[in-house]
Amino acid sequence: MVKLSQNDLVILLVAISIMLIFSRIASELGKRVGMPMVMGELIVGVALGPTIFGTITPHAYTTLFPFTENAHFSLALDAILSLSVILLLFITGLELRFSLFLRHGKTALSTGLGSMALPFGSAFILAWFFPHWFFEVKDGPTHLLFSLFLGTAMSISALPVIARILLDMKLLKTEIGAVIIASAVFNDVVGWISFSFILSLVNKNTGGGSVLQNLVFIAVFAIFMLVVGRFVLNRSLPWIQTKLSWPGGVLAFSLSLCLLCAAFTEFIHIHAILGAFIAGLAIGDSVYFREEAREIMHQFVTNFFAPLFFVSIGLKVNFIEHFDPLVVMIVLLLAFGGKVIGAGIGARLGGMSSRRSLAVGFGLNARGAMEMILGSLAYDAGLINQAVFVALIIMALVTSITSAPLMRFFLDEKN
Amino acid sequence: MDHCQLKGRPPFPFETIALVVTFSVSLSPLLSEAKHLADAFKAQLILISIDEQTPDRQTRLHQTCQKTGIGKEVRVIWPGGDPIVSLLGICKENMIDLLVLGALRRETALRYYLGSVARGLSRRAKCSLLLMTEPKIGGSTFGRIVTDCVDHRKTIPTLNTSFYFARLTGCHEMHIVKQVDQTGLAMAMSGDSTTGEQSAVKTQLFNDAEDAIREAIGHCQAGDIEVVKTVLLGRPGFMIRKYAEDCRANLLVINSPDSRYGLIDRIFPHDMEYILKQLPCNVLIVHSRFTNDT
Numbered sequence: 001m002v003k004l005s006q007n008d009l010v011i012l013l014v015a016i017s018i019m020l021i022f023s024r025i026a027s028e029l030g031k032r033v034g035m036p037m038v039m040g041e042l043i044v045g046v047a048l049g050p051t052i053f054g055t056i057t058p059h060a061y062t063t064l065f066p067f068t069e070n071a072h073f074s075l076a077l078d079a080i081l082s083l084s085v086i087l088l089l090f091i092t093g094l095e096l097r098f099s100l101f102l103r104h105g106k107t108a109l110s111t112g113l114g115s116m117a118l119p120f121g122s123a124f125i126l127a128w129f130f131p132h133w134f135f136e137v138k139d140g141p142t143h144l145l146f147s148l149f150l151g152t153a154m155s156i157s158a159l160p161v162i163a164r165i166l167l168d169m170k171l172l173k174t175e176i177g178a179v180i181i182a183s184a185v186f187n188d189v190v191g192w193i194s195f196s197f198i199l200s201l202v203n204k205n206t207g208g209g210s211v212l213q214n215l216v217f218i219a220v221f222a223i224f225m226l227v228v229g230r231f232v233l234n235r236s237l238p239w240i241q242t243k244l245s246w247p248g249g250v251l252a253f254s255l256s257l258c259l260l261c262a263a264f265t266e267f268i269h270i271h272a273i274l275g276a277f278i279a280g281l282a283i284g285d286s287v288y289f290r291e292e293a294r295e296i297m298h299q300f301v302t303n304f305f306a307p308l309f310f311v312s313i314g315l316k317v318n319f320i321e322h323f324d325p326l327v328v329m330i331v332l333l334l335a336f337g338g339k340v341i342g343a344g345i346g347a348r349l350g351g352m353s354s355r356r357s358l359a360v361g362f363g364l365n366a367r368g369a370m371e372m373i374l375g376s377l378a379y380d381a382g383l384i385n386q387a388v389f390v391a392l393i394i395m396a397l398v399t400s401i402t403s404a405p406l407m408r409f410f411l412d413e414k415n
Numbered sequence: 416m417d418h419c420q421l422k423g424r425p426p427f428p429f430e431t432i433a434l435v436v437t438f439s440v441s442l443s444p445l446l447s448e449a450k451h452l453a454d455a456f457k458a459q460l461i462l463i464s465i466d467e468q469t470p471d472r473q474t475r476l477h478q479t480c481q482k483t484g485i486g487k488e489v490r491v492i493w494p495g496g497d498p499i500v501s502l503l504g505i506c507k508e509n510m511i512d513l514l515v516l517g518a519l520r521r522e523t524a525l526r527y528y529l530g531s532v533a534r535g536l537s538r539r540a541k542c543s544l545l546l547m548t549e550p551k552i553g554g555s556t557f558g559r560i561v562t563d564c565v566d567h568r569k570t571i572p573t574l575n576t577s578f579y580f581a582r583l584t585g586c587h588e589m590h591i592v593k594q595v596d597q598t599g600l601a602m603a604m605s606g607d608s609t610t611g612e613q614s615a616v617k618t619q620l621f622n623d624a625e626d627a628i629r630e631a632i633g634h635c636q637a638g639d640i641e642v643v644k645t646v647l648l649g650r651p652g653f654m655i656r657k658y659a660e661d662c663r664a665n666l667l668v669i670n671s672p673d674s675r676y677g678l679i680d681r682i683f684p685h686d687m688e689y690i691l692k693q694l695p696c697n698v699l700i701v702h703s704r705f706t707n708d709t
Contacts, residue, residue: 091602095598095599095601095602097598097683098683099680099683099684099685100598100685102679102680102683102685103685103686105673105674106674159599159602160602160603162599163599163600163602163603164602164603164604166599166603167599167600167603167604167616172599172600172603173595173596173620173623175566181598181599226682226683227682285683287649287650287653287689291597291601291648291649294601295601298601298602
């Protein structure tokens with residue numbers, strides 16, 4: 001078995017500690033000015049990465065993060081980051097309940113559809129007809145996949161950020177909050193499944209199946225887990241939570257199931273995130289999964305794995321060098337226009353007033369952590385270039401920061 | 416029949432009660448329950464048989480009615496055809512205020528997904544429904560009633576119907592339950608919240624729910640009935656079902672659904688579906704008929 005040398009291990013542990021310490025400091029400071037936690041983590045990544053630290057002291061940077069010089073370090077950190085993204089998708093799935101979407105009927109349906117269809121359609125059309133704006137080659141090998149990806153990237157929402165915004169605005173338990181959450185559930189479930197499908201098509205060149213085969217695999221796996229899997233979970237979770245030690249038993253069981261599902265989807269050449277996401281959906285939907293277990297799982301992932309992943313985004317590229325104002329502008333316009341108008345029209349058709357519909361649109365516009373994960377995975381898969389990656393990260397930040405004030409503006413009767 | 420009269424008609428008093436008759440072992444107890452309820456509410460009673468009309472069945476029904484004290488003046492309808500469609504039509508035609516049905520506490524998985532008459536009607540009925548899980552000869556007692564106090568415009572009429580039912584059936588304890596769904600809370604607070612903030616948010620949710628119950632009760636005529644206010648944190652529908660089981664309620668009162676529930680709602684259950692999946696006790700589904708002006 002190949003092992004990390006003592007020196008490699010020391011560097012790896014120091015790098016992880018620094019990422020965790022600085023991201024915690026940034027999050028705590030950011031919290032005082034109302035900044036989302038993920039933004040603090042990203043800023044730390046940019047500061048520690050090639051953009052600032054790597055430019056000012058290149059030697060110190062390559063010593064702390066020897067990605068190119070030390071293959072062992074790179075591999076070990078990559079494994080940790082892969083685990084991080086798998087667990088992030090798992091806890092996202094834990095919180096999404098499709099029944100929430102069903103519960104809110106017509107308004108949630110029209111808002112959910114509107115907030116997906118318009119962003120997806122507008123981004124797809126733009127990427128398809130003007131690929132050169134994103135440095136893509138028309139009719140090139142990734143032209144269609146890139147167009148599909150951009151559409152998906154624009155249609156996804158970030159439930160963690162949205163939930164936090166609604167909680168801070170005391171809207172989480174209101175009708176408008178419920179519609180936003182229900183629509184975000186729809187966006188995320190459809191968005192992540194679509195994204196997994198796109199990634200599986202990227203993998204086609206490395207042994208993946210045909211388009212139809214991948215679609216069938218995804219559908220069969222999702223239906224199996226959400227019907228049979230849930231049935232088994234509803235019978236096994238009460239036993240696990242009462243007969244095995246608490247919370248060790250349920251944590252070990254849930255995480256094992258998550259990793260098994262992730263391994264399975266990776267094995268069939270669909271990305272591991274789909275398995276983790278669907279496992280989260282199946283476990284989180286069970287009424288027998290205790291709220292305390294859910295909280296522990298969230299704390300565990302959000303405070304250890306999430307900072308590592310979001311800091312690593314800043315380590316990937318030089319944000320100043322690859323900042324392209326035109327691409328950023330297009331991505332921002334697409335994101336705001338598609339989501340706000342699409343969700344707004346949907347909510348209006350669902351019976352909401354114009355102002356409340358716009359508030360719903362801006363609420364769903366927050367992309368936050370989910371967009372960053374999506375962008376990062378697409379970048380790693382070679383689906384997007386550095387300029388688009390930077391633009392997506394900036395879009396995720398801008399939409400998250402502007403969501404709350406714009407919602408407040410449209411909900412304030414005085415305006 | 417002028418169907419417009421149905422629009423805006425309040426869910427109580429129960430002027431016309433109908434019993435769905437099936438020729439099973441529960442025929443006699445159900446007839447007894449219906450008689451008991453009709454007497455308590457001073458309502459007209461109608462019997463609707465969804466089984467095929469045969470001379471044997473007619474005789475059996477006649478004899479059982481006699482035994483349970485139901486007179487000949489009670490109308491018996493044998494509609495035939497699809498039971499749910501026929502029952503919906505009869506309820507509308509006869510302006511039924513309360514339809515009483517016998518229902519199993521739990522059905523087999525196949526029957527649950529395909530849908531039984533009782534469950535099917537619960538998802539579609541345009542009048543209030545009383546599902547009786549254990550009908551008794553001599554009539555059930557409704558000493559402890561649990562009523563769902565969800566944020567919905569139907570809730571105040573439902574609460575008032577529940578108190579009306581309680582007053583006329585000798586209930587002594589009414590539990591008004593507010594369910595608080597915690598979806599998104601763990602996710603929203605996992606990153607940058609202190610323990611103090613977390614407990615403050617939960618306390619606030621709890622207090623808001625208690626205030627909502629108090630406000631709702633303020634709109635009702637509780638009378639002498641002892642009211643217990645309860646806030647449950649968890650999955651709506653499932654939590655109140657557990658609560659009704661745990662406190663050994665005799666009746667659970669809920670709002671009728673806004674839209675017709677389908678197979679997808681059974682696969683991804685929510686709200687009333689958790690209750691229909693396993694009835695904790697007798698269940699009263701109150702249907703409030705709103706007009707555009709209400």
